[in-house]
Amino acid sequence: MRVLILEDEVIISRDIAEIIEGEVEDIHVANCYDAAIKLMRQFSFDICLSDINLNEEKTGICFVREITKLYPNIQIVYITAHYDQNTIEKTEGTSPVGFIVKPFTSPQIIAVLKQAMNKVKVRNNSNPGFQNLTSQEQKILGLISTNISNREISEKLFVSEKTIRNHRYNMLKKLNLPKEKNALLLFGMKCFPI
Amino acid sequence: MKLKFKKIIEFGTDGVPLSEQRIVRLINTICLITCSVTVVTTFLMQLIGGFNWIMLLNGVYSSACFFLPIYLNYRGKTVWAKWGLVLIFNQIILTIFKSTPYEVSSWIVFIAFFPLYVALFSKMKTVIFISLLTVLFICTYIYLQSLPSHKAITSYSADQILFKQLIFFLTATFGVLFLSLFIRHNLINHKNRLEESLSEKEILIKEVHHRVKNNLQIISSLLNIQSRLIEKNLVSAQDVVSATQSRIQSMALVHEQLYNSVNLKTVSFYSYLTTLCNHLKNIYYPASKNINVKIVSDDTFLDLDKVIALGLIVNEIITNSYKYGFVDIESPEIQILFSVKKNIFTLEIRDNGIGYVPELPAEKKGIGLQLIADLTGQLKGSHVVKTVGGVQHKISFNI
Numbered sequence: 023m024r025v026l027i028l029e030d031e032v033i034i035s036r037d038i039a040e041i042i043e044g045e046v047e048d049i050h051v052a053n054c055y056d057a058a059i060k061l062m063r064q065f066s067f068d069i070c071l072s073d074i075n076l077n078e079e080k081t082g083i084c085f086v087r088e089i090t091k092l093y094p095n096i097q098i099v100y101i102t103a104h105y106d107q108n109t110i111e112k113t114e115g116t117s118p119v120g121f122i123v124k125p126f127t128s129p130q131i132i133a134v135l136k137q138a139m140n141k142v143k144v145r146n147n148s149n150p151g152f153q154n155l156t157s158q159e160q161k162i163l164g165l166i167s168t169n170i171s172n173r174e175i176s177e178k179l180f181v182s183e184k185t186i187r188n189h190r191y192n193m194l195k196k197l198n199l200p201k202e203k204n205a206l207l208l209f210g211m212k213c214f215p216i
Numbered sequence: 217m218k219l220k221f222k223k224i225i226e227f228g229t230d231g232v233p234l235s236e237q238r239i240v241r242l243i244n245t246i247c248l249i250t251c252s253v254t255v256v257t258t259f260l261m262q263l264i265g266g267f268n269w270i271m272l273l274n275g276v277y278s279s280a281c282f283f284l285p286i287y288l289n290y291r292g293k294t295v296w297a298k299w300g301l302v303l304i305f306n307q308i309i310l311t312i313f314k315s316t317p318y319e320v321s322s323w324i325v326f327i328a329f330f331p332l333y334v335a336l337f338s339k340m341k342t343v344i345f346i347s348l349l350t351v352l353f354i355c356t357y358i359y360l361q362s363l364p365s366h367k368a369i370t371s372y373s374a375d376q377i378l379f380k381q382l383i384f385f386l387t388a389t390f391g392v393l394f395l396s397l398f399i400r401h402n403l404i405n406h407k408n409r410l411e412e413s414l415s416e417k418e419i420l421i422k423e424v425h426h427r428v429k430n431n432l433q434i435i436s437s438l439l440n441i442q443s444r445l446i447e448k449n450l451v452s453a454q455d456v457v458s459a460t461q462s463r464i465q466s467m468a469l470v471h472e473q474l475y476n477s478v479n480l481k482t483v484s485f486y487s488y489l490t491t492l493c494n495h496l497k498n499i500y501y502p503a504s505k506n507i508n509v510k511i512v513s514d515d516t517f518l519d520l521d522k523v524i525a526l527g528l529i530v531n532e533i534i535t536n537s538y539k540y541g542f543v544d545i546e547s548p549e550i551q552i553l554f555s556v557k558k559n560i561f562t563l564e565i566r567d568n569g570i571g572y573v574p575e576l577p578a579e580k581k582g583i584g585l586q587l588i589a590d591l592t593g594q595l596k597g598s599h600v601v602k603t604v605g606g607v608q609h610k611i612s613f614n615i
């Protein structure tokens with residue numbers, strides 16, 4: 023399971039990383055919007071813990087909107103100093119697992135993280151074979167499940183259309199799916215329910 | 217041209233409370249317009265009616281009178297300007313009946329000017345006082361005129377009286393109209409400024425709220441990180457407590473500086489460093505007794521977040537120097553230099569101590585160096601350490 027932490031204050035992000043160290047193996051930390059976008063293109067993430075106010079023009083909500091475009095089924099947790107109607111309204115449509123209000127305690131973070139992890143696990147267990155896919159393949163499967171064309175997927179991931187076709191072929195082989203039309207789309211929709 | 221007018225209208229508004237700024241602007245507007253109108257009419261009268269010494273002197277005198285409050289405002293004497301304007305208006309009220317065929321003309325002009333008095337003085341008492349005084353003067357004048365010993369200076373023919381009546385009533389009517397327009401415009405302008413300032417303050421208060429919570433979170437996180445080190449028996453609890461205390465202080469001092477700053481957004485880095493160094497000296501008192509701390513740089517103003525991060529960095533470096541840097545060193549000294557060149561901020565801290573002991577395992581050093589590295593990363597800057605006759609830290613980042 024791979025987690026991304028987006029938090030502009032390094033001391034806080036280090037603390038969060040240390041808190042969840044025992045729960046997840048793969049933790050990546052970003053201290054600004056651009057760094058987070060870079061990480062998002064490099065790896066596929068299951069869970070994202072994001073601050074909202076990043077002390078720059080872009081907010082954590084902007085980033086979450088970007089990352090959910092790429093990984094439709096990523097689990098989002100907001101960590102914020104503000105928990106008011108205005109903030110909640112702004113996060114509308116990003117369907118976060120939960121909000122953690124600063125100043126937080128370690129058990130709060132662990133509790134919400136576990137909830138998010140469970141959601142990821144349920145998906146992985148109910149769809150055997152999904153775990154065996156590489157992170158790039160998982161990413162592509164997520165995009166396939168939104169029913170968009172190969173060309174659109176290739177544009178989103180900055181690769182050629184042919185690469186996507188290769189990935190599709192490999193995935194069909196790995197998953198050993200029945201030979202019917204739209205097999206990958208059906209499987210993707212099962213993995214990434216809306 | 218419009219910009220220049222605006223600049224003149226803003227004369228004397230600096231450093232005046234918001235409610236007074238409106239009055240200063242009103243005085244400047246009225247004086248500027250009446251002054252220019254007087255200059256133009258004097259010039260036209262000279263052109264149309266032929267050269268006339270008395271008229272010319274009169275014009276110069278009145279325009280100078282109206283220019284005076286603007287000048288007083290410019291010099292920052294806003295109260296004098298206000299009373300000066302009142303004096304000028306009263307002078308008009310008390311002399312107007314000489315040039316009109318009416319004895320009641322003073323009354324009419326006084327009633328026309330009355331809204332101005334109300335707008336100029338925020339206290340109703342002052343308005344009533346001035347009005348009563350003026351009324352008293354007018355009454356005395358009229359009474360004196362009615363005495364049998366009084367002789368009219370000039371006598372008019374019937375045609376002249378009609379003409380003067382017309383001119384007088386036209387001027388009075390337009391005077392009242394323009395005056396109320398100015399006051400209205402002035403009030404709307406004032407209201408907009410108040411609203412602007414209010415929304416600015418609202419944003420500021422939200423930001424402060426956010427900062428407070430964020431800073432509490434930073435403190436809580438610092439304690440969290442260090443308590444894990446205590447659990448692993450890497451540092452003693454006592455060390456952690458005193459180190460955290462000085463870190464909290466370095467953050468709190470930023471807010472103290474901010475409270476004293478003018479714009480509530482930027483902080484003087486020099487005065488912040490001075491207070492921070494004094495503070496650290498007190499915390500590590502017996503050890504820091506003979507150590508000389510020198511800050512040799514010109515002042516610069518930095519944003520709040522940058523100063524908080526820099527303050528924590530400086531705190532770590534100086535604490536390290538105090539604690540481990542000076543063992544059997546003659547005339548120990550710490551030097552702090554900083555500068556801004558081409559948008560790059562550089563901070564250098566040097567000591568003439570024993571330098572780092574490289575054998576010390578990384579975990580044993582606590583989180584000090586880790587913090588410095590993390591925070592320079594947050595500033596998107598670089599951190600270089602040299603050990604040439606003591607330790608030299610150099611931190612630079614793009615502002």
